[in-house]
Amino acid sequence: MTQWIYIDLMILACVVMITGFIIPQILLIAFRKNLFDTPDPRKIHTSQVPRLGGIAFFPAILFALLLLFGIGVLYDDQSILVRLHNHILPLCFIGCAAIILYLTGMADDLVGVEYRAKFVMQTFAAAMIIIGGLRIENFHGFLGIYALPLSVSVILTALLTIFIINAINLIDGIDGLASGLSAVACGFYAIIFLKSGMFMYSALAVATLGTLLPFFSFNVFGNAQKHKKIFMGDTGALIIGLFLSVMSIESCSIDWLEHNTNPAVLAFAPLLIPCFDVVRVYLHRIKAHRNPFLPDKTHIHHKLLALGLTQRKAMMTIIASSIFIIWVNYVMSSCMDITLLFFCDITLWIVINIILTRSVHSRENRLNCKLYD
Structure with a gap:
């Protein structure tokens, strides 16, 4: 394990340096070619900012992983050789899925892609990781369900992958929020995978974390x-969402006894805020008879902004809440039924949103009264 800690630290340093070098080059090209995310009434930012930061993510991650693994093979490191041999199939198909979404995201950031086309490409990407052998095969007691039939496992994995990808994409509404939440999740997964001896996936988690830090x-x-500010765009959000879905799915196969924590909690606790938020937003849009796939300003961060918080304070509040939720779920899963714990999470989320909505309405009423006075 000690050896892999050093390997992960080298991967982290390598990805941070590569991403830190690429992003300024992207900024330079974006401003020379006028490739901006133009402000509009739906968006929060008021200046022209490039949204191509995510272009740096996949190449940096891929280069660092291939370089370090290649060096290990070159020096006949048996620890790396054995694990590469055991995981070569899923890694190949994860790479194929990443290429699909990387190209889709670039097309969307540069010329625009209809949401239906993005959904089709996300489905192809989900199929790739399933073909590679990554599936949710056990619910670990959630709703009283344990082992899943193959057909249910395949369908559930595909739906979950697409859902997580879109959750990360949709939470990317204010500076640092998507990257901050994703960085917290990657850090958590990296520790869990290291402790479980799943070193290939700890390397992926660390590499993904490394590309998020300079971007943040x-x-x-x-x-x-x-000309120093940049957004990740769909290219970054789709890639990060894919890798987080892979980490989440793989976490479900962790031995419960190694952590004294339900694997389903390890898998999904880091993603509860973006996933809960996208469900609430979709239901809100359907209730309002709007297309659930078209953007609006009803996310959790919009509520915090409506209460008068700055973007940075709203971002820090949500990220701190995510860390707290991960910790509570991790601690409680060893002594509490997972189904009950999940419904407690849902109840807490509903209560918080009700309080926020009422607070926003109360603030708006006070401001209106002052305006008319």
Whole structure:
């Protein structure tokens, strides 16, 4: 395990340096070619900002992983050789899925892609990882269900993959939110995989974390007026969503006894906020007789902004909440039924949203009263 900690640290450093080098080059090209995310009434930002930051993600991750694994093979490192041999099939198909979504995201960021076409490509990507052998095969007692039939496992894995990809894409509404939540999830998965001896996936989690860190810096602290700010765009959101879905699915196969924590909690606790938020938003749009796939301003971060919080404070509040939820679920799953724990999470989410909605309405009424006075 110690050896893999060093390998993961080298991967992390490599990806951080590569991403930190590529993003300024993307910014330079974007401003020379006028490739901007133009502000509109739905969007929060008011300056022209490139949305091509995600173009750096997949190449940086792929280069670092191939480089470190290649060095291990070159020096005949048996630890790397054995694990590469055991995981070569899923890794190949994960790579194919990533290429599909990487090209789809670039097309959307540059010229625009209809949501139906993106859904089709996401389905192809989900099929790739299923063919590679990654499936949710056990519910670990959730709703009283354990082992799943093959057909149910395949369908559930495909739906979950598409759902997580879209959840990450849709939560990307304010500076640092999608990257911050994803970084927290990647850090959590990296630790869990390391402790479980699943070193190939800990390397993937660390590499994904490494590409998010420099992006977070440019996205949150970059100055748009000085051409230092960038968004991840669909290219980044789709890739990060795919890798998080892979980590989540693989986490379901972890031995419960190794962590004294239900694997389903390990798999999905880091993704509860983006997943719960996308469900609530979809239901809200359907209730309002709007297309659930078309964007609006009803996400959790929009509510916090409506309460008067700045983008940065809203982002930090949501990320801190995610860390708290992960910790509570991790601790409670060892002594609480997983189904009951999940419904407690849902109840808490509903209560928080009701409180936020009422607070927003109350604030709007006070502002209107002051306006008319």
